Amino acid sequence: MNRLELAEDGDVVFQFAPFQLSPGCPSLKLRGHTVSADFPIPGTIIPLALCSCEGASQQVHERTVNQALHAIQSGVLQKVVVSRSEFWETSRAPEDVFRAKCAAYPDAFVYLFSHDVAGVWIGATPEALLIRAGDQFGTTALAGTKADGRRDWTEKERHEQDLVADFIEQNVRHRNASEVTIGEARSMTYGSLQHLQSNITFRSEKGVEFWLEALHPTPAVGGTPRDKALDFIAEHEAGDRTYYTGFLGTIEGDRAAFYVNLRCMQCFANGFRLFAGGGIVEGSDPAKEWNETRDKIESIRAGIGA
Numbered sequence: 001m002n003r004l005e006l007a008e009d010g011d012v013v014f015q016f017a018p019f020q021l022s023p024g025c026p027s028l029k030l031r032g033h034t035v036s037a038d039f040p041i042p043g044t045i046i047p048l049a050l051c052s053c054e055g056a057s058q059q060v061h062e063r064t065v066n067q068a069l070h071a072i073q074s075g076v077l078q079k080v081v082v083s084r085s086e087f088w089e090t091s092r093a094p095e096d097v098f099r100a101k102c103a104a105y106p107d108a109f110v111y112l113f114s115h116d117v118a119g120v121w122i123g124a125t126p127e128a129l130l131i132r133a134g135d136q137f138g139t140t141a142l143a144g145t146k147a148d149g150r151r152d153w154t155e156k157e158r159h160e161q162d163l164v165a166d167f168i169e170q171n172v173r174h175r176n177a178s179e180v181t182i183g184e185a186r187s188m189t190y191g192s193l194q195h196l197q198s199n200i201t202f203r204s205e206k207g208v209e210f211w212l213e214a215l216h217p218t219p220a221v222g223g224t225p226r227d228k229a230l231d232f233i234a235e236h237e238a239g240d241r242t243y244y245t246g247f248l249g250t251i252e253g254d255r256a257a258f259y260v261n262l263r264c265m266q267c268f269a270n271g272f273r274l275f276a277g278g279g280i281v282e283g284s285d286p287a288k289e290w291n292e293t294r295d296k297i298e299s300i301r302a303g304i305g306a
Helices: 058-073 094-104 155-174 208-215 226-236 286-301
Strands: 002-006 012-017 028-036 079-089 109-115 119-125 128-133 136-146 178-182 186-190 193-203 247-252 255-260 264-268 271-280
Touching: 058 079, 058 226, 058 271, 058 286, 079 226, 079 286, 094 109, 094 119, 094 264, 109 247, 128 208, 128 247, 136 155, 136 271, 136 286, 155 178, 155 193, 155 208, 193 286, 208 255, 271 286
Parallel strands: none
Antiparallel strands: 002 028, 012 028, 012 247, 079 271, 109 119, 119 264, 128 136, 128 255, 136 193, 178 193, 186 193, 247 255, 264 271
């Protein structure tokens, strides 16, 4: 595994950014060197705070979904992501969970991050936000979720994914990117779940920060129109996302790799706070949306143990 060794003259910048900036949730940038390291042993991360937060109940979550559907039917929104958190009490150490996630998801971006301001986080995210190699950039439009791999994707799920792809395409073209290519939406397997994903590439002389600001948050984690969706989330969603659905990654010279902070958990002395959400569009069913978040949370919890 790789570890960031902090150094003022380091050639790598690691950034850990929240869903929305606030005084309590700043965007953190650490400079250092990437070094090979062994897995941290349990007890390396101390101390951990006790968690006192409770996530939305099924009734509260479904009520928020109904509010989102009303905003969509009235024409205010096309899509908005409604999320929730759930606390899982366990005695497992964060270091053990991180090692298990690395083994379970070899194709994902798996991380363990500890910081005085942000706290301790673990994630195994399947979604690239921005990949750079010179003037070549890549990103992904990922949306739609199903636990049953045998059934076909519904029109509602394909529409949800199309909204993300359209947002990204319009943003990069509007900002004068060249050689824009949009890949076909294909099924992507992540653990026990499947998603629709299309890869998008383009060329630009603009830097990483310019494109991070342009893309984040995409409709995959916020909604569309973006500003109205963010206003809805701030007003109606139960609980604060903090760094869930933010982004994290590294810049090294003219190369960079940033990922959306999905399938993540915040670590506490008495367990883990797990996060999940779902995109609400016309035709969404509140009960099914609750079940989708439940499936996602079970996917995150898989392998943690008691």
